[in-house]
Amino acid sequence: MKSDPNSRVQRFGVAVVGVSILLCALAYFGFLYVSIWHYTMDDSYISFRYSRNMIDGYGLRFNPTDALPTEGFTSILWLIAMAPAFLAKVPADAFAKVINLCFVLVTALFIGFCIAKATEKRKHAYLGILFPLVGASAYLCFFPVSILSVSGMETALSALLVTLGAYQVLRFEDGVRLSSAGVFATTLLAMSLVRPDLSLLAVAMLLTVFFTTSRSEDKRLLIRSGLCYVLAGTLYFGWRWWYFSSFLPLPFYIKAAGSGLHGVDSVLGFLKEPLVALTVALSLIATGKCRGLFLGALAYMLFFTKPEHLMGEGHRFLMPILPILIVVGLSTASKTLNKNTYKVAAAAPALLTLLMIGSAMSIDPGEMTFLNAYAKALKSTYGAIGETLKNESRSGVVAVSSVGLISYTSNWSVIDMFGLCNATIAKHPDERLDVTFRSEPNYIILVSSRRERYTPYVSQHRSDFNQKIFDTAIEKDYHVTQISEFLPGFYLFVLKR
Template sequence: MSTATDDRDTADPPDEGWPTGRRRDPVTRTRRWATDRPVLLAAALAALAVGVWACWSVTVDDAYITYRYSANLAHGFGPTWNPGQDPVEGFTNFTWMVWHAPWVWLGVPLPVVSKLTAAGCAAAIVWVLVTEPRTRSGAALAAGSFVLFLPTWVHVDSGLETAPFALVVLRATVLAARLLRDRDAAVRSWEIPALLLLAGTLRPDGVLGALPALAVLLWVRRADRSVWVATGAAAVVGGVYLAARRAYFGHLLPNTFYVKVGVEAATDGRWIQTTAATLLPLLALAVAALLRPRTAAPAALVLASCIALWIIPALSAPAMDYLSRFAWHGFPLVCLAAAWALDTVEVRRVAAGAAAAGVVWTAAAGVLAPDARTLVNYGDDLRRSHIAIGLALADTDLPAGERTLAVTDAGAMPYFSGWRTTDYIGLNDERIAHGANPTDVLLADDPQVVVVTSGSPVPPPGSWRTDLPRVLAGRELVGVAQMRPEYFQLVFATPDVAAQVRAALDRRLAEGRAVTDTRLDPGYARWIVRLLGLS
């Protein structure tokens, strides 16, 4: 094992070249790695670009919730679900929502904004994973695992704040790790507090992920008055933000918190088991880094940050945790800590073998994830169902006062339709989130169109505590959109608008089938055929 310093210009890193039967001198090894690093960076970015292209069609339904709030903000209604009604905070990514609003004015499709922004953040993560490790094997493990992990491609393209948030936490952790190695490192006093503030406005739990980095800053630079001033300023700004949210929305926490807490508790360990199996080699190396003096403190920081990020999903069964989305928030951190562990390995063959094994395991785990086959086809499936329904409703020539809708999948349908919508799960409905009976709410709102999510073309007797027979009484079934083999959206309308809604649905559902591959089965073969233009 090596205990060299972390000075990249003068350090004597282990020989990381392929075996040649002789050892090169330290200067030669350092120069060769400096030459090879741009090559690895270019290869990693190319792999990321191919993956993002391959999953470009994937925009998850929840992303359209944020887009609806962004559009309403851009149009002068404020960040609200239904313009003119009491505002409700059905999103959990304030900064991400605000970021999209100006693009509405410019006419840029919001999914494109999300994907390009997230891709830029992912590219920045790749830069960190290539440049922070001291050795070729470490950088290859970190960057290779990241860009060849199929969930990376999906999360970058999903439309959500996942990649930007991961970048913010990674940057804060890297800065703190530099301070642990050298208390005089060039770290600005305000940057980590600002990153913590940004993390907290990207996700309500984001403060937890950056908090260990702030703790390191406050301890290492405890005698630096500017650090405390910057931290105090960030706390004031954060307090003003929380107070403004409380005054505007009427509640301290986002509306979704009140719906999900206590409903999805599931401490059976499934989330922990899945995450541990998927990231096993990386986690093992990150733990091994605790055993070496040079990497012990940075590795402990990474593991503390991951625990902070993962404690909530580990103790619950969070909705929309597709492809271990919440584990992915800490994925770049684990990649980097594993790279630091390989940086201490002197035998280049051992380091190269460990790096190859880690990349292969992680890539295979991403491909073998239970929901991966479904997610790579998600965009096509959503286009012929939810999006088609939303576009059909927008096509109808109904007065504004009659454009009323009720859904459980409150994403693409409300966004594309523009109709006033009751979300009878309650994620975007303050009444239901705070205890009102969904059946009573729907009977009071009396929407013209009710969309029911079902496992078959027949509506279930109930959905999300809703008595569907009572709600659907007097309404006609005017369309059925099938997303997957056991995933249907059943559209019911009042008799006075049924004919118009049915005609619009027939056109848009046919169009959706025409522009997608029409297949329902989840599978890689279907995805690859579509990518090759053969479907």
């Protein structure tokens, strides 16, 4: 006599196992989160400075003294999300970590909801109960998720909005209503506002729902939803073009410069993660709405093979699609296993165990050590210099390439020699030298690979221009007043006029 896979006893047992796995995952995530709590990306302080200036009435300006606003930030929605920190006068970095923690936990919750929605018609308790709980657990155990929780960037919010969009796509299986179409359009718009590149995924979600819906009434509602999204997005794009006098955000001019596929290595590094590789492999046979979501995720990865971006730790730009890969991979696996009771009993535990092992394998003790060393170095160098400038009798101008913490701490006017927050340098890099010295900076900070004499540290920041700036500074009677070690082989040379 065959046992009923949906008997009350078996469902209770499966639920106990699933909840136990989730509780262990939460504890493990909490350990990782606390272990790297002090890590905050320097770039996050750029957003904090923009948000603070916005609250202080300077508009979207990097320097309050700038004649024109500059769009050196990535996410307008993240600036708004950070505004309460400055209204309540609480530390911005701590506030960012706390709300990002909330975003991550809600994302894990909705990953479970998505998988439960995709498996709700399955006849086996393994699929309807255990898969959603393990999917959420796998997300929490993935080390880069802990990194994006504490980094101070908008990545956790991006991942949450993508997950909410995917959940709505799957819910449309039951039909489209006017209210749900409106919420869907709002979610897609929020995705585009939190990261412009997520517009690609938003369009993919819209097309997925449209082409997998058969009722003509539903299609009409989706067309209206899509038109509302496009109209609102167009209005925002037109406003920002007018406000910043720039067709595209400044980071685009920096990261999309040159020909070739500069991001291939970063995308391959993401795909080599065991959890990502497994979920991608499972998703290859996805059907229906899951297939559309997977194709959107693939298109997003292909897009990032082109820009010369600074991926940073934790696969920063690619992490928003991880929830989709987990949802589609486990939903597809559940559909395949649902056809045979014996396959479920034998294969489901093995698959879920492999998924959790793959997620846990993402931990890199060396990277954890680096993140903590980076956090300490950032505060003891750029942060300390910023505090010194802040305490000077009057404010001045400082030229530097890593502008985040030093600009936020000192509140001086800053010349961003890299160009993210300087429109002229971003669009006309050949004018970098001219722009830098035309402002007569009181201090210039350059990075060297050697302490004993200045030797430009060449990195992804394309800092080959540093030697010319150093030589010109010496000619103009600047002199080195301080040399600080950031990390071994990475020294800050502070030149004063």
